[in-house]
Amino acid sequence: MRLLQEQIENERLLSKNLIEEKESYLPKLKDDLYHWEEKYKKCQSVEKLRHKLGVLMQEYSWACVINTEKNCEKILNEKKKLDKMNEKYQEKLTELEYNHSNSAQEFDKIKKEINELTQKASDSNKIQDECNARFKQANQNYKQVAVEIKKLNAIMEKKRRDQNEIRKKLDEDKQSSTKDYESERMNKEAKMDEIKKRLGEINGVEKFKLEENKRFYGEMERNNRLLTDKKNELEGTERLIRNLNKDIESLKNARNDQIYKFGDYMPGLVGDIKQNYERGNFKEMPRGPIGMYVQPKSGEWSLAIEACLGGLMSAFVCGSYEDERLLQQLIAKRVAQVRSRPRIIVTDFKAQLHDSNRFRPSDRNYPTVLEMLNIKDTVIANTLMDQRRIESILLLPDRNVVRDVIERTNDNNTNEAFTTNGDQFYGKPSFKMYACQLKAPKIFIKDSERAIQAKQAEIEKLTQSIQSLRTDMTGLTQQIDANKQLKTQNDRQLDHMRREHLQLTNKLKEVESINIPEPVDIKVFEDEIEQLENEINDLKEQIEKVEKNSREKKVEYETARKEMETNEVESNRISEQIDQLREKYSQYEKDKNGHKDAVNYYKKLINDNEPKLKEIDAKHQTEMNELEKFTNAALDLAPRIETKKSPKSLDEEIQNIEKQIEATQKLHGNEEEIAKKYIEMRARYKKITDDIKKQNKFLDNLEKALRKREDAMALFTESKALRCAMDFQNYLNSREYHGSLKFDHQEQKLDIIVNPSKLREGKESKDLKSLSGGERSFSTVSFLLAL
Known part of the structure; x- marks a missing residue:
């Protein structure tokens, strides 16, 4: 089985090597085949190209004729259009001259009416002023009389209340006893005087303490404000030192590269932009x-x-919104804070510079910002004119000439200016001035070393200022703490005095509540009652006189009011008429000026069209002569051919075909040899590609068979191992032993585990060497039988 496996592997390696070998020189063979195929195709296409060349020559001659006819037709249409425009301009001119005459007549008529009504309004205003003065005086007199009546009634009412109280008190005193309480009264007065004296002393001390507390609090508030101001000044100075250090670092870096003046992140950002543009x-x-x-x-x-x-100064300019989005991503990687990121402007990149004379101020004695700048790029110049209108911002030597230049001028383009110290001025709608925050330029620096030395000297001064501020802050803090302690002591003393004051006040009320009758003099009360009665009668007579005067004043007031209202209605009517006429006056003045400008405009248009008509006639005659020449030449080649192609494109096609024919004739030789070589190369390429396909198919089948055998072998091995382990367990069970076999096919290892019956309840034994001789012999026999 293993030997067969090795043979299969060797066969597979041989097939792979063979495929790789053939595939290695297959691209070169393919290129050669493509080369010969191109030669073969070009040899077959020469005759077709010659035929196509003749057709194109005929089409080109008639395309020239058609193009010239279109030019003649276009010129005629242009001439008709200009004639038609001149007719419309003449009709419009006649109508506008008539309207201008009518507007001028109406304008003069309304102007005369406005002058008459204005004189009437002036007279009416004088009368109205007199009526207003009379009404104001009458109203004032009437109100004074009414106030006087109200005041007299209040006095009389008070007198009556006093009279009733005296009568009531007189009745009570007549009924009281005449017992002598002089000793008790003196004792009461002595106690009250003693308590009041102590209360006066407490009030004096309390007032003094409150004044002290107020002074302490004022000192604390003043010192706190000073301390806050000092802290803010210290923070501002430290921030200014940090900014100056950054400026110094930027200036040092700018010795080698000026771009560092715009920030430490700027060189890396510009590098990223260049890399992305190159990609x-x-x-x-x-x-x-x-x-x-x-x-x-x-x-x-x-x-x-x-x-x-x-x-x-630190902004960027992009040509499209897609570029803007990419640039925003690059800036975000370099600058984390959104507020610190440079601005991005999107505009069309035009090579032509904007016309700056259109918005140039009329005063030529002073330069504009555009005139005092050297701008390297036209896109940057156009952007600054669009975004900041630098062509209309004047540069003035000092503020003494500002008002004369931008405020007292009628030029609409003259509205903004800057002086040499950087102050900004606006002339319209109202004169405004904004002081410059910069002491010296940060970007346009000629001498960097001198600027660095100046900033370092400024930092030294600011450092000394910081030390002085910190000393002042320490002194202020000590003063605040001292005033706090003094105020706390006074507050404790005031609390003690207020408690004592409350006790004495309550005691004084108790003493005052002791009722000791006073001796009564009835004659005095009767005299007071009689005197009050006489005063009340005098007040009644005075009130009657004032009321009579009030009625007279009211009649005068009503008369003046009606006269004023009547005159006011008349004045308003005249004002409304004047306003209406002024609206018409403005409208007719606007119409008159508009008609005048329109007449001049249409006259200018008619005069401008005359040279154009002469030029079109001459151009049409030239085109007709050329059309006749082209038509005769085209008829010699072929009858009329309709085509949509332009002469230029046809000429390019003819030149390309001629070049192809010439190149093919120079490059290629015998057509039979080229065809034979091409057929041989194609057959050879097809044979190699077929061999590669067969070898790949063979390898696929071999892989499938190998995987199938491996799966079958794994299943066979697993079943045999399971059968052996089960038989081994059965043999051990005959002696009531317990054990197992564990096969590791990958590592080619076998683990044998045997547990005799007498050790089942104790510690497990997994090593055959630890068994007795009989146990080991029985286990070995069981293993051999299982195998």
Whole structure:
């Protein structure tokens, strides 16, 4: 069985080697076959090419005729179109001149009416002002009288209440006794004076303590604010130092590569973009950062230009949204924070530069941002004009000329400007100014070493400032703690004094609640009652006089109000008429100017079409002469042929066919030898491919047979091992032994386990050497019988 297996393996290896050997030179044979097949096909196609060449020559001659006819027809259509346009322009011009005349007449008429109504409105406003003054004075007088009546009634009511209280008290005192309580009264007053004196002392101390607490609290608040300001200033200074260190690191790296000025991540990002473009992942090479493509012409304007462009300096420009998505993925790998990522602008990559004269300010004394920049790429220049309108932003030497240039001008393109220190100014809709946050340019730096030294000197100053701030913060913290302790002591003392104050107040109320009758003087109360009665009568007379005056003032008020309302209605009516006429005035003025502009526009169009018509006539005559020449040449070759191909494409086909014929004639020799060689190569290639297929089929059948034999052998081995183990167990059972056989066919090992009956309840024995001589002999015999 094993020998047969080895023979099968050897046979399979031989077949595989044979297949590999044939397959190794099969590609070369296939290339040779393809080469000879191409030669054979080209030899067969020369005559067909010659015939096709003659047909194409005839088609080419008539294609030239058809193309010239189309050009003549196109020129005639263009001429008809221009004639038709001129007729429409003339009709429109006549209509517009008539409308312009009518609009001008209506415009003058409405202007005259507006002037008349404006004069009426002015007179009416003067009358209205006088009525308003009279109404205001009458209203004020009427309100003063009403207030005076209300005040007198309140005084009289108070007098009556006082009179009733005195009468009630007089009745009570008449009934009281005349006993003498002078000693008790003096004792009560002495106790009250003592308590009040102590309360006054407590109130004075409490007031002083509260003032102290207020002062302590104010000091604490002031120191806390100062401490907060110092902390914020310290954080800002530390942040500024970190930014300056980053700038210094970028400037040091920028000695070798200027791109480091835009961030440490930028060189790696630009490298990723170039790799992806070389692999074909980008349709167009993205431009960026923009700051690498621009350079100021003069260092004087570096800060102003950098402040103007701002975040655009580190932006990238893409030609499509697919490129933008890929660029966003590359940026996200390099920059984790979304806010720190550079901006991406999507625009069409055009080689032609935009027309900057259209939006150029009229003031030529000062340059624009575009004029003071050297831009290396047209796409970058167009992007900056689209995104920032740099062609209309002026650069001014200082703020003294800003208002004269951008605020007091009628030019719509003059609205924004920057000064040399980077300040930004807007002229419309209202004048605005924004101070520049930068002290010096960060990108457009000429001398990096000097910039590094300046930043290092600034860092040293800031470091000294930080030490001073920390000293101040320590002092403020100590002051706050000291004030807190003093305030806590005062709070404890105030609590003690408030408890004492409450006790004394309660004691004072108890003393005051002791009722000691007072001696009564009835004559005094009667005199007061009589005096109040006289005052009440005087008030009644005064109220009657004021009410009479109030009625007169009310009549004056109503008269002034009606007169004012009447005049106001008339003024409103005149104002409405003026507003309506002004709307018509504006509309007619707009129509008049529009008609005037339209007339000039159509006259210009008609004048522009005249040279075009002359040029079209000359061009048509030239095309007709050429058509006659082409037609005569085509009739000499063949009758008219209708074709849709252009002369250019037919000429290219003719040239290609001529080249093919010439190349075939030079390259190939005898056609019989080429055909014979091709048939031999094809037969040889077919024979080898058939042999490879047969060998592969043989190997497949051999693999199937081998797998089937292996499966049968495994099943046979397993059944024999199971039978042997069962027989071995049966022989051992005859002596009440217990054991088993374990076959390992992979490792070719056999494990024999025997347990005599006297050891079943004890420890298992798995080693034959540990058995006695008789037990071992019986186990060996059982094993041999089982085998």
